[in-house]
Amino acid sequence: MKAEVYPFVARPLPYEYDALVPVLDAETLTFHHDKHYKTYVDNLNSALSDYPELQKKSLTELLSDISMLPGAVQTAVRNNGGGVYNHELYFDSMREPAGQEPDGALAEAIERDFGSYRQWKEQMKPAAVSKFGSGWAWLVADKDGRLSIVQTSNQDVPDLEEYMPILLVDVWEHAYYLQYQNRRADYVESWFGLINWRKAGKRYEDWLAEKAVRK
Numbered sequence: 172m173k174a175e176v177y178p179f180v181a182r183p184l185p186y187e188y189d190a191l192v193p194v195l196d197a198e199t200l201t202f203h204h205d206k207h208y209k210t211y212v213d214n215l216n217s218a219l220s221d222y223p224e225l226q227k228k229s230l231t232e233l234l235s236d237i238s239m240l241p242g243a244v245q246t247a248v249r250n251n252g253g254g255v256y257n258h259e260l261y262f263d264s265m266r267e268p269a270g271q272e273p274d275g276a277l278a279e280a281i282e283r284d285f286g287s288y289r290q291w292k293e294q295m296k297p298a299a300v301s302k303f304g305s306g307w308a309w310l311v312a313d314k315d316g317r318l319s320i321v322q323t324s325n326q327d328v329p330d331l332e333e334y335m336p337i338l339l340v341d342v343w344e345h346a347y348y349l350q351y352q353n354r355r356a357d358y359v360e361s362w363f364g365l366i367n368w369r370k371a372g373k374r375y376e377d378w379l380a381e382k383a384v385r386k
Contacts, residue, residue, distance in 0.1 A: 177226035178216045181209045182259055190267045194361040199349045204262065207345050211254030211326070218247035230256055235331045253326030257307055257339065261346075264338040266367040276379065277337070277372040284318040292363060294320055295340075299359045305343040310371075311336050316379050335378040338371045 184190075184204055188197040219225050222244060225233065233252050237245050272288055273281055285291035291310075298320050299308035306324040311334040313319065318337070321329050329336060340362050347358035 176229055177219050179212050179230065179255060181212045182262075184262055186266065191265060191365055194268055194365050195265075195347075196350050199347065202349065203341075203346055204258075208254070208258040208262075211251045211258065214247065215251040215255055218244055218251060231331055234328050250326050253328050256328055257326055257341070260336055261307075261339055261341045263370060264367055265362075265365040266370075268364045270364060271366065271368045273368045273372060275372050275376070277368070277375040280312070280316060280318050280375065291320075296356075296359055296363075298322055299340045299342050299362075300356045302342050307339050307341060309336055309339040312375055312378050314382055316375075316382065335374065337374050337378075338366060 181204075184200065188200045188204075191200065222241065225240065225244070225248075230252060233240070233248050234256060237249050240248055272278070278288070281288055281291050285294065295308060295310065302308060302322050302324075304324065306322060306327075309321045309323065309329055311319055311321055311329050313334055321334075323329060340359060342355060342359070347355065351358040
């Protein structure tokens with residue numbers, strides 16, 4: 172995702188509100204994007220308003236080592252900065268239902284690290300469905316380009332110094348409850364058909380290129 176600094180601005184959806192029908196309806200996306208996500212953006216800006224030294228940092232920099240931030244702002248950045256980062260990646264990781272599957276370097280990495288796309292899905296789905304309470308399931312790449320699945324709670328992010336997030340699924344109830352009620356498993360199963368594998372593949376290839384340059 173493009174780096175940005177304070178004041179953070181709510182990004183528009185990269186598609187129309189009804190583009191993900193029938194998996195996610197327009198009402199769900201409107202509330203999720205215009206209410207929940209925008210509130211995180213507004214709260215993050217409010218939390219940073221009295222910290223000019225932090226206003227120069229990108230969102231990734233703020234989240235990479237929260238323990239180094241002033242104690243009074245750590246929780247606000249963790250919760251609201253994470254809420255901004257996670258939602259932007261989530262919305263950007265989807266597209267209209269098109270029955271896609273990964274290809275290129277990412278497809279090869281999935282086969283290497285999980286055995287097959289089907290086996291990755293068989294691990295990714297329970298990671299999302301079994302997450303107790305609110306949180307996220309992620310596909311991430313480490314510094315060697317190896318893939319793994321991680322869970323985070325609330326608006327926490329993986330260790331951004333060690334991992335590149337490739338894609339994620341939101342399992343907070345507000346992401347699906349208007350349409351699926353308590354059927355989280357149905358929502359997650361349908362979400363697989365929304366994954367924008369072209370963008371996921373580009374994130375992975377950019378990460379590999381970045382690591383190659385640093386070596």
